[in-house]
Structures are given as C-alpha cells and as structure tokens.
Amino acid sequence: MSTVSQNHVSQAARSTGLRGLLQGNRSLLLGVGILAAFVAVALIAHLSGLNSQTIATSQRLRPPSLDHWFGTDRLGRDVFARVALGTSASLAVGAAVATVACAVGTILGLIAGYFRPLDKVIMRVMDGIIAIPAIMLAIATISVAGASITSVVLAVASHEVPRIARLVRSSVLSMREEPYVEAAKLLNSPSRAIIFGHMLPGVLGSLSVLGTYVAANAMLLEATLSFLGCGLPPDVPTWGNVMADGRILFRIAPWIILFPGLTLAIAVLAINLLGDGLRDRFDPASQRTMS
Amino acid sequence: MSETFATPVLDIRNLSVALPPGSDRSLAVDNVSLAVHPREILCIVGESGSGKSVTLFAIMGLLASRLRAVQGEILFSGRDLLTLSVTEISELRGKELAMIFQEPMTALNPTMKVGRQIEETLRIHTTMGPKHRRARALELMRLVNIPSPEMLRERYPHQLSGGQRQRVMIAMALALEPVLLLADEPTTALDVTTQAQILDQIKEIQRRSGAAVLFVTHDIGVVAEIADRVIVMQSGKIVEQGAVENVLRSPQHPYTRSLLAAVPSARNRVPRRSKLDAPEVLRVEGLSKSYPSHGLWSGRSTPTRAIDKVDLVVRRGEIVSVVGESGSGKSTMARCVCGLLEYTEGRIAIEGLEPQTKMRPGHRPVQLIFQDPNRSLDPRWTVGKSMIEGMRNIGIARADAIERAADLLEKVGLQRSALDRYPHEFSGGQRQRICIARALSMQPRLLIADEAVSALDVSVQAQVLSLLTKLQDEMQLGILFITHDLHTAGQISDTVAVMYRGRIVEHGPALEVLSNPQHEYSRRLFQAAPGRRWLA
Numbered sequence: 040m041s042t043v044s045q046n047h048v049s050q051a052a053r054s055t056g057l058r059g060l061l062q063g064n065r066s067l068l069l070g071v072g073i074l075a076a077f078v079a080v081a082l083i084a085h086l087s088g089l090n091s092q093t094i095a096t097s098q099r100l101r102p103p104s105l106d107h108w109f110g111t112d113r114l115g116r117d118v119f120a121r122v123a124l125g126t127s128a129s130l131a132v133g134a135a136v137a138t139v140a141c142a143v144g145t146i147l148g149l150i151a152g153y154f155r156p157l158d159k160v161i162m163r164v165m166d167g168i169i170a171i172p173a174i175m176l177a178i179a180t181i182s183v184a185g186a187s188i189t190s191v192v193l194a195v196a197s198h199e200v201p202r203i204a205r206l207v208r209s210s211v212l213s214m215r216e217e218p219y220v221e222a223a224k225l226l227n228s229p230s231r232a233i234i235f236g237h238m239l240p241g242v243l244g245s246l247s248v249l250g251t252y253v254a255a256n257a258m259l260l261e262a263t264l265s266f267l268g269c270g271l272p273p274d275v276p277t278w279g280n281v282m283a284d285g286r287i288l289f290r291i292a293p294w295i296i297l298f299p300g301l302t303l304a305i306a307v308l309a310i311n312l313l314g315d316g317l318r319d320r321f322d323p324a325s326q327r328t329m330s
Numbered sequence: 331m332s333e334t335f336a337t338p339v340l341d342i343r344n345l346s347v348a349l350p351p352g353s354d355r356s357l358a359v360d361n362v363s364l365a366v367h368p369r370e371i372l373c374i375v376g377e378s379g380s381g382k383s384v385t386l387f388a389i390m391g392l393l394a395s396r397l398r399a400v401q402g403e404i405l406f407s408g409r410d411l412l413t414l415s416v417t418e419i420s421e422l423r424g425k426e427l428a429m430i431f432q433e434p435m436t437a438l439n440p441t442m443k444v445g446r447q448i449e450e451t452l453r454i455h456t457t458m459g460p461k462h463r464r465a466r467a468l469e470l471m472r473l474v475n476i477p478s479p480e481m482l483r484e485r486y487p488h489q490l491s492g493g494q495r496q497r498v499m500i501a502m503a504l505a506l507e508p509v510l511l512l513a514d515e516p517t518t519a520l521d522v523t524t525q526a527q528i529l530d531q532i533k534e535i536q537r538r539s540g541a542a543v544l545f546v547t548h549d550i551g552v553v554a555e556i557a558d559r560v561i562v563m564q565s566g567k568i569v570e571q572g573a574v575e576n577v578l579r580s581p582q583h584p585y586t587r588s589l590l591a592a593v594p595s596a597r598n599r600v601p602r603r604s605k606l607d608a609p610e611v612l613r614v615e616g617l618s619k620s621y622p623s624h625g626l627w628s629g630r631s632t633p634t635r636a637i638d639k640v641d642l643v644v645r646r647g648e649i650v651s652v653v654g655e656s657g658s659g660k661s662t663m664a665r666c667v668c669g670l671l672e673y674t675e676g677r678i679a680i681e682g683l684e685p686q687t688k689m690r691p692g693h694r695p696v697q698l699i700f701q702d703p704n705r706s707l708d709p710r711w712t713v714g715k716s717m718i719e720g721m722r723n724i725g726i727a728r729a730d731a732i733e734r735a736a737d738l739l740e741k742v743g744l745q746r747s748a749l750d751r752y753p754h755e756f757s758g759g760q761r762q763r764i765c766i767a768r769a770l771s772m773q774p775r776l777l778i779a780d781e782a783v784s785a786l787d788v789s790v791q792a793q794v795l796s797l798l799t800k801l802q803d804e805m806q807l808g809i810l811f812i813t814h815d816l817h818t819a820g821q822i823s824d825t826v827a828v829m830y831r832g833r834i835v836e837h838g839p840a841l842e843v844l845s846n847p848q849h850e851y852s853r854r855l856f857q858a859a860p861g862r863r864w865l866a
Contacts, residue, residue, distance in 0.1 A: 218701075218706035219705060219709075219716075221698070222698070222765070223708075223719060225668060225696075225772075226719050226720030226768070228720070228723055229723075232719075232723075236711075241710070
C-alpha cells in the first residue's frame with residue numbers, strides 16, 4: 040500500500056512541474072526569491088550605468104545617507120555602487136565554480152564508479168586534492184596563473200571537484216546493483232548508454248543539492264581570496280575586495296566592511312536555503328509515507 | 331461467535347483507520363471487529379494493501395502519522411488502547427503486549443550485543459539486578475533454542491544467522507511474559523527450513539506460556555501450519571473468519587476461495603507434454619564460481635565456492651526449476667548463465683552460440699526476469715523507452731521497435747497506452763508483465779526467472795505464472811525458474827533441481843522429485859514447506 044500512496048505523491052509533483060516544486064517548500068521559495076532579487080540588483084546596476092570607480096575626494100568616508108546608501112570609502116567611491124556592481128562578480132564566480140566543479144566531478148565520479156580499475160587511481164588523486172587546504176591551493180594557483188576571473192574560478196573549482204566526484208561515485212556504485220541497470224546490460228546496451236541514460240539522470244537530484252552548497256562555498260572562498268588581495272584584479276569590484284578596502288578603516292568607517300559582509304552573508308544564506316529546499320524535495324526520507 | 335468461554339485478551343470493536351486523502355481508498359481498515367482469546371493463535375491473512383498490518387500497528391500504537399483511527403475501540407485488559415497516552419502505551423508495550431517484526435536485522439540495534447539487548451528490556455521494565463537480568467536473558471535464549479547462548483549473547487546481530495536473529499527477537503518479546511504476542515510476517519524473510527523451526531517455536535512457546543498470539547501473514551501455507559483461527563481480510567474489511575480447518579477446507583466467501591485457488595501447488599499443475607527429445611537450449615557443464623577471500627593481513631587466499639561443479643540441461647519448451655534456500659548458489663548460477671557474472675570453471679553452451687568457458691559480454695539469447703519488479707525498470711524512463719532499449723541496441727529501427735513493443739505489451743495483457751506511462755503508475759504484477767515483455771523483445775531462446783514471482787501477492791503470482799507458461803508454450807522457450815518455493819516449482823516445472831551449498835544434490839522430473847525426494851537435504855526442505863499437509 041505504501042507504494043500506491045507514494046505513487047500519488049510523486050505523480051502530483053511531476054504533473055505540476057516547477058510550480059509543484061516550489062509549492063509548500065518555504066526554504067526553496069525564500070532562497071529562490073532572494074537570489075532573484077540579487078540578480079535583479081546586479082542587472083539594474085550594470086544597465087543604469089553606475090560607476091564603481093567614480094572618485095569624489097570631497098565625499099570621502101561619508102556614513103550611510105540618502106545619497107550614499109552604504110556610505111563612501113576612503114576615495115569617496117559609493118559603497119552601494121561597488122557592492123551592487125560586485126554582485127555580478129560574486130554570483131558569477133559562484134555559478135561558474137558550481138558548473139565547472141559539477142561537470143568535472145560528475146564525469147570523474149561516473150568513470151570511477153563504473154570502471155572499477157580506474158576507481159583507485161581517480162579517487163586517490165581526489166583524496167590528495169582534499170588534503171590540501173582550499174585557500175592554499177587557490178593562492179598557489181592564482182599566483183602561478185595570474186589574477187583573472189578564469190583563474191579564480193578554476194582555483195576554487197579544483198578544490199570542490201573531489202566532493203562532487205565522491206558523491207557521484209557512491210551513487211553510481213549503488214546504482215550498479217540495481218536490477219534495471221543489470222537489465223540494461225542484458226539488453227545489450229553499451230556502457231556509454233548505461234552511464235548517460237540510466238546513471239546520470241539518477242544522480243542529478245543529489246547533484247543539484249550539492250551544487251548549491253558548492254556555489255555558496257565558492258562565493259565565500261572568492262570573497263576570502265579578494266579580501267587577502269589575491270582574488271580578482273582590483274579594478275573589478277567584488278564583495279571581498281570592497282571589504283578588504285574597508286579593513287584598515289574599520290574603526291572609523293565600519294560601513295565599508297559591514298554592508299558587503301552583510302550582503303555576502305544574505306546571499307550565502309539564500310543559496311543554502313535553496314539547497315535545503317532541493318534536498319527536502321529530492322530526499323526519499325522526507326517522502327516516506329507509511330510503512 | 332459461539333465461543334464465550336473466556337473474556338478475550340484483545341477485543342477490537344468497529345475499528346476504522348483512515349488513509350490520507352488522495353489514496354486509492356478512504357479507509358485502510360474498514361469497520362473491523364475481532365477478538366483474540368487466551369491461548370489461541372489467530373492469523374490474519376490477506377494480500378498487500380488488505381489492511382492487516384495497519385490493524386496490527388493500530389494495536390501497538392505505531393500507526394504512521396498520516397494514518398488516523400477514526401472510529402471504534404481496541405480493548406486490551408479493559409482499557410481502550412486508542413485513548414491511552416504515549417507513555418501509558420509504551421508502558422504496556424513490552425510488558426503485556428509484545429511484537430515480533432518481519433526483518434529482525436532492522437528491528438535489532440546493530441551496535442549492541444544481542445545479550446545486552448535482551449537484558450535492556452528487563453532493565454527498563456523490571457527492577458531486576460544485573461545478575462538476575464543476565465541469568466534471565468540466558469534462560470530466554472535457551473527457551474527459544476538459541477544454540478550455546480553463553481557464546482551467542484556476546485555477538486552482534488550481524489554475526490547471527492537470520493533464524494537466530496528472529497529467535498533473539500522472540501526472546502526479547504517473551505522477556506516479560508506478555509499476555510499477547512503480535513507477530514507481523516515474522517517468517518517471511520527466512521528460509522523455509524528456518525521458517526518451519528520458528529513456526530514450531532512460536533507454537534511451542536504459546537503452548538507453554540499460555541499467551542495469545544495474533545499473527546499476520548500473507549502466506550496461506552503458514553496459516554495452515556500455525557493458526558487455530560483465521561481471519562481473511564480484503565481491502566480493509568474482514569471477509570471471512572472461523573476455525574482454520576473450516577476456512578481452508580470449505581471457504582465460504584468468493585475472495586477466500588480465489589485466494590486459496592491461487593496458492594501454487596502441484597495440485598494446480600497443468601498436464602505437460604514431455605520434452606525429452608527437444609533440442610537443448612542450455613547445457614551447463616562443471617560450472618564453478620569461487621570468490622577469493624583474502625585474509626586481512628596475510629594476503630593468502632582460500633577461495634569460497636559459491637557454486638561447485640554444477641551440471642544442468644534445459645531443453646526447448648521445458649521449464650526447469652532450481653530450488654534452494656538463500657545462499658545455495660542458485661542466483662549466482664543464473665547470473666553466470668546470463669553473463670552478468672564471470673565464472674571460474676566449466677562450460678556454458680547456449681543454443682546458437684559456441685560453448686564458452688569464459689563468458690564475454692555481448693549479446694546472447696538469454697534474458698533474465700528479476701525478483702523485484704519495482705526496481706527492474708528505470709523509474710525515470712517511460713515504459714516505451716525501456717521496452718525499445720534492447721531492440722534499438724540490436725539494430726531494429728525505432729518505428730518497428732515501438733510497434734513490436736506495443737504488440738508484446740498486448741501479448742502480456744497490457745494496453746498499448748502503457749508505452750507512454752511511467753513504471754510507478756503500474757502495480758507490481760503489471761510491472762512484472764512489462765519486464766517479461768521487455769525480455770521477450772530480445773527474442774531469447776532461454777528465459778531465466780530469478781524468483782520472478784516471489785515478491786508478488788498470491789493471486790497476482792498465479793496470473794504471472796500462467797502467463798509465463800502460456801508464453802513458453804507458444805514460443806517454445808526454455809525457462810530456468812529459480813525459486814525458493816517448492817509449491818511453485820511443483821506447479822509449473824517439468825524438471826526440478828535441488829541446490830544446496832553450491833551443488834545440485836538432486837535432479838529429476840518434477841513430480842518424482844517432489845513426491846519422493848531421495849537426498850537427505852531435499853527431504854528436509856520438502857518437510858519444512860509450510861502448508862504441506864493441507865496442500866497435499
């Protein structure tokens with residue numbers, strides 16, 4: 040009977056699509072809402088021609104006011120403009136890292152899980168990467184490759200790849216034993232078809248959940264790198280380097296560091312809410328009806 | 331009921347349990363009244379979804395949060411269990427009510443030694459000191475015939491066999507001498523010989539302790555073995571009840587009759603033509619499969635033999651059953667034959683292929699039907715996509731493949747429209763039909779059914795079995811039927827092979843082997859089959 044009632048649940052969710060996905064899932068809704076607001080702010084900031092580099096020496100270190108919502112920094116630049124324009128960099132790094140890490144990690148995980156002889160080689164390399172502290176790995180990569188958005192994304196992504204690979208590999212290992220995969224083998228399906236037809240769709244659910252956490256983590260790491268002065272080039276405003284600017288003036292002008300910090304915290308929270316919502320949606324345990 | 335010799339231990343009056351809205355029916359249990367008298371074993375029998383387990387969970391106060399008792403009362407020693415608070419009911423549980431679950435591995439705590447788990451029940455509910463508790467635990471383990479209890483009490487659940495674990499569960503249930511013992515399919519997960527021992531155990535304990543037993547099962551054979559009285563449930567309602575002999579010998583309700591008729595047995599056997607001169611579709615010679623077992627440090631390996639020099643022949647149009655208990659190697663053999671597993675020694679010759687000493691992957695005219703129809707179709711694929719997967723791989727054009735898939739679905743009794751639907755929209759029996767159709771799409775000479783009907787309800791089981799025999803007759807397939815159920819083997823097969831510890835210990839025409847087993851193990855196996863006396 041449990042299967043019957045479960046069927047109804049999943050059927051209902053399937054038929055209503057995206058709306059069904061969002062319905063009754065408050066954290067998912069909240070996460071998506073906040074992120075949409077961030078994207079809107081970033082878009083408006085770029086389209087309205089806000090300039091983060093406009094220096095007004097007469098306006099230095101002004102506290103927040105109606106003219107300067109987040110105050111100004113030591114060169115008289117508007118902190119709000121810098122934060123708003125930095126949104127796109129932060130979000131882009133988060134999204135790009137999640138995409139790159141998920142793509143590479145998924146491929147490695149699928150290979151390691153499906154072709155057993157390669158498993159040991161791939162997973163030991165992954166273990167090696169995990170053993171290196173993320174920040175060190177990133178600083179090393181950037182100092183070799185130079186500071187650009189590509190090198191930051193690659194540096195942060197290379198640290199996240201092992202986590203994704205591990206998750207995908209373990210799902211593949213359990214799916215290998217599923218009768219439907221064995222049936223596909225008996226139906227003469229080639230490995231490629233089994234991996235991409237049966238296994239990849241099976242990991243997408245958990246992958247999308249982990250992907251959001253990776254994105255949140257990447258935004259934090261990018262901010263840390265910029266804060267330490269080895270992130271994106273200084274002419275690109277990011278939440279991290281705005282905070283770095285404000286670090287020495289913290290006692291005189293706390294707003295320079297406070298607002299980008301708050302913004303970062305809210306963005307990361309939103310992404311994590313999104314991840315939690317997705318997890319609730321995909322986790323079979325939360326769908327259990329009766330037994 | 332006329333028997334009013336004693337007040338019932340448990341008296342359920344007009345119990346109704348509601349299902350959450352949107353389910354296939356509104357009530358899981360519909361106006362059920364029943365009474366369990368002292369010193370009797372009452373069996374509730376029914377198929378999945380009949381409400382038998384829900385009734386049991388309602389008594390224990392273990393209903394899932396989505397289920398609600400909407401009407402009626404459950405009177406136990408004068409108190410209505412439905413109105414008791416959580417603390418009151420957990421006080422009753424264990425002390426006066428005890429329950430044995432289906433899967434002892436999940437019902438026991440895996441991180442605690444079994445002796446301590448039995449003692450824990452005593453620690454919580456009694457004032458016994460540690461020494462007394464230990465002595466009592468040993469006494470209980472002896473009571474349920476656990477061999478060398480002093481040694482086994484120091485083991486963790488995973489170090490015990492399935493039967494031993496279930497005995498530990500029973501020992502825990504008996505620890506406080508409950509008035510009523512509730513059992514939810516306690517032997518379903520066990521092998522037949524173990525099942526027979528556990529059933530004897532429950533009967534003996536019931537006789538000795540005088541507890542009443544409410545026993546829920548789907549297996550009519552088990553009912554015939556153990557019950558004094560039986561209640562038949564269908565869709566949440568009681569359709570028939572009475573003394574076990576009356577219900578089984580002369581069932582009144584049509585549902586009971588159809589349920590009894592569906593039970594597989596050699597009685598339901600359709601006369602079959604002898605196939606001894608037909609060409610062979612499968613010849614297995616000296617097949618062995620061993621797993622290297624490495625010591626943790628030594629690196630030296632002493633191979634474990636899963637199958638040991640097995641010989642077997644399946645002819646065209648013949649059904650060969652391989653029966654055996656879990657771990658006998660029957661599934662391993664099936665997987666070697668269809669190429670999912672490499673074997674270590676021997677030869678497999680399949681019609682149309684060169685005999686091979688090592689199976690390489692690649693298309694071979696063998697298809698396998700799996701035990702669990704819920705997992706043998708990709709849940710994310712439509713039935714149509716699953717159906718044409720194999721045909722596309724052997725080079726059949728898409729349109730032709732779809733056409734053939736639709737024909738095959740009609741052949742197994744489903745509609746064409748099934749192609750566009752997802753597996754979860756079908757029942758277990760329908761899904762098994764889809765799997766059969768998918769297997770046939772590859773035009774196999776040999777079909778291996780690995781416990782293909784074991785997970786299905788009896789009535790569905792009967793339908794799938796008759797479908798298999800019909801198709802087999804029409805298409806002149808050879809079928810290798812792997813099963814633990816002797817009755818099923820007796821009903822459909824031409825030849826029966828009995829497997830024990832990786833070897834085939836007995837092999838011959840079905841009726842001969844079943845009626846007059848020669849090997850000592852086959853005899854033991856056949857004696858243990860539940861409901862033997864009733865079915866014979």
